[in-house]
Amino acid sequence: MATKTKPSILVLSLLIIIINIFSSRPSLASEPSNSPSSSSSSSSRWAPRFLGRFSQPPNHSHRHQQQQQKYRYETRYFSQRLDHFSFSELPNFPQRYLISTEHWAGPQRRGPIFFYCGNEGDIAWFAANTGFVWEIAPRFGAMVVFPEHRYYGESMPYGSRDEAYKNATTLSYLTAEQALADFAVLIRELKRNLSAEACPVVLFGGSYGGMLAAWMRLKYPHVAVGALASSAPILQFEDIVPPETFYDIVSNTFKRESTSCFNTIKESWDVITSEGQKNDGLLQLTKTFRLCGTLKSTEDLRNWLDSAYSYLAMVNYPYSSEFMMPLPGHPIREVCRKMDGSPTGSSILERIFEGVSIYYNYSGSVDCFQLDDDPHGLDGWNWQACTEMVMPMSSSRDVSMFPTYDYNFSSFQDECWKDFRVIPRPRWITTVFGGHDIKTALKKFGSNIIFSNGLLDPWSGGGVLQNVSETIVALVTKEGAHHIDLRASTSEDPDWLLEQRAIEIKLIEGWISNYYQEEKAIFNM
């Protein structure tokens, strides 16, 4: 229940800014089951995202400042080629990277380099939220490097975000392969400058960054000795896993906590739709959900709810966290407790509101909620989703608590053309990185990759959940959520998490000591 203590104006306006930023619509693979004709809706193409605009937290936010102090590093910039794969005359851009050599054993002792593959957001935010790397670096004598992904944070081509995001031409170099090449070039330059050529590199990454880490290990095996790819859905492409996977997992994660909660949500969509069709229905919904502005369509509301449920499943951590929003531990349990525990006679929508308030207003300080009014703004991940990162998403009739929706590539393509004037390439990722029949491909190829996944995380459905070989290992935790293993340790970490991290450390130690031994063997030859 929201506390009513009035916060200071400063804190209040700050919170409103954060809500505005964080409430951006990430996910809308859902259409109401009773309105198939609206399938051309402008939002039907939105697949769930890894991150909302959380990935770009305000630079001056209180939270960000605090986190920047948490780990010590230097901020540097590296002049990077815009297109590694052609010789077009294009301007270089400054790639930001955070670096700490505080605990590095140095080149003589071949101290390792821990390299986090920056993903779709401000790298300082990822650095602040990837405590695992910082915490284990000292025991390895490792240097820590957090490079920013091109077109995010401060790493903008063409001089500014506005110029970089101007149109399809300026955005055209925002691709995963270019980002991997950035990393490879940066690693080689760092090594050269620090005389660290013989120092083994270990890659880390979570979510899209985990995909990058795994792909980096596959495509540039000479650059790194291994990769910890946490919650990396590298199989969420084309027809590799069923498109219903994501929403099925979100739904099951709710059902697991409470069948009645699951049912409330499942029933709510039609209620919202029919409510919206009444006279003054939108106004009524605006009141029920305490929205700041009058609701323009029920779709906006459905998106806002869908988004909350999906993210809740991702950050369903066993302890309180602030990764996406300030949340209690086991947040879905809390959401369902609220929904189920509403006073007898509460309507479905009142229950829903009580539930999602846990997500959008756990601090209790929000007076009204601002729905994102610009879900189609030029956003980096939207571009990536409209070009390479085409992850088909459906909502199944039987398992899902979301409105039934069948993925439709053709309408997805139309909307990408409308938004960006770009044509998606749905088969490219599987061509360049593989994915089909991954076991056969990787069994004798590739080594030293940890694919870690928590089964509560809806992205786990697109992850590698079985060992591929002796050195391509799947670590699956039943109670884990989205890349929980990469987070800083807490006093509340459950045993399975401690154990998981211990295994990861052991495997990484193995990669590094193997590397030293092989180098020695070759040196002695």
Add this chain to the structure above:
Amino acid sequence: MATKTKPSILVLSLLIIIINIFSSRPSLASEPSNSPSSSSSSSSRWAPRFLGRFSQPPNHSHRHQQQQQKYRYETRYFSQRLDHFSFSELPNFPQRYLISTEHWAGPQRRGPIFFYCGNEGDIAWFAANTGFVWEIAPRFGAMVVFPEHRYYGESMPYGSRDEAYKNATTLSYLTAEQALADFAVLIRELKRNLSAEACPVVLFGGSYGGMLAAWMRLKYPHVAVGALASSAPILQFEDIVPPETFYDIVSNTFKRESTSCFNTIKESWDVITSEGQKNDGLLQLTKTFRLCGTLKSTEDLRNWLDSAYSYLAMVNYPYSSEFMMPLPGHPIREVCRKMDGSPTGSSILERIFEGVSIYYNYSGSVDCFQLDDDPHGLDGWNWQACTEMVMPMSSSRDVSMFPTYDYNFSSFQDECWKDFRVIPRPRWITTVFGGHDIKTALKKFGSNIIFSNGLLDPWSGGGVLQNVSETIVALVTKEGAHHIDLRASTSEDPDWLLEQRAIEIKLIEGWISNYYQEEKAIFNM
């Protein structure tokens, strides 16, 4: 000795065309040791090439027609993206490929696909000169595909060769990574169209094509089950092998046949230089070497000779061949026999002329020799050498029979800028494909690659000459020359060559049957 029988006018003019085409200057890493000041010479950047303009034989030549009849295939075209790694709006181009399903066991029986990685030239010419693939396809029930490399032969972006080669902007997509992506996309599309998704692909390639085959296997392990990379100098980059390697091997190959021959060549460069400084010296040289036009500088002559020696070492096959020029078996032996066997009292230059006549005029039908007068023409390989394929080449003081020359990147770079307005990236190939410390990188990574090399071939110095793992195998033949194993069998094939090919067939059979077994195991899971 050239026979004096007068050939018909048709044949003569044809031969002159061929000589014009074939005499193009491939190699000029050499400067006269006594003129260091001339190091800014416009030709100092020319590293030896795999092929001269041989790679573009006249389409209507008699030879070509004959060869096209030799192996049956269909010619098709595939609409290919110009830039796979960005979403720039660029026109597609038609990639030519030759295909034969004559012996294919078909999709049901999962007949293999033999895929030759087209290199820097007309694909029909490579198909005609890669008899091994055609000869073994029937026993494997394999489909045969020869795709052409972008920017060569008929596979021209922007509608025509002139447009494609107009400037650095139009040429900028002529890179190895783009070519590999072409291959990957083409394979997936072929498989889809032929319902051949489950058919294993085996890659073949010689020389630069061998590099592509090896890199393809490394970068796209999910696309092919193995690669035969013949004479692929993937280590000829940066500082991996000493830059003297190439010319040292050419020199040793001559020395091995005859020390006096080696010495004659080694002494000849100064003689040419001092001869050229005399009054009427260039005229005298023109006569001695029976040049069609008066020699403009001794450098042109030196280039012409250097080129002959380098190519002779590459095609030093044990039987007569027409790969680059019509030549006898063991051509270097013949050259040296001529040089050493010249009448007593013959001058050094007379001996040299007798020797190189074996290379440039074995048929004896050439009346005068035309030196290439446009070594800086916009040529695909020159572009590649000026961008990614930066292979440092020096000529050593002690071992080499060529003028001493120290590789100088800075002057190389200047000339690339002059010729193409492009800046070479000498560290890129080793960044994207690796090369340093290849054993450590590949030992636990990669599988099913045959690196075959003949030690007479000067490119073998940049090849992988030792087994890397159980499945990354080096096949080294003492008497082999440039990708001899890929050539059609002949009645004169020596035992070691028969044996080498038998091993290759056995290894390829192993890859394919392993693939079938693994697929079966997964299918039964």
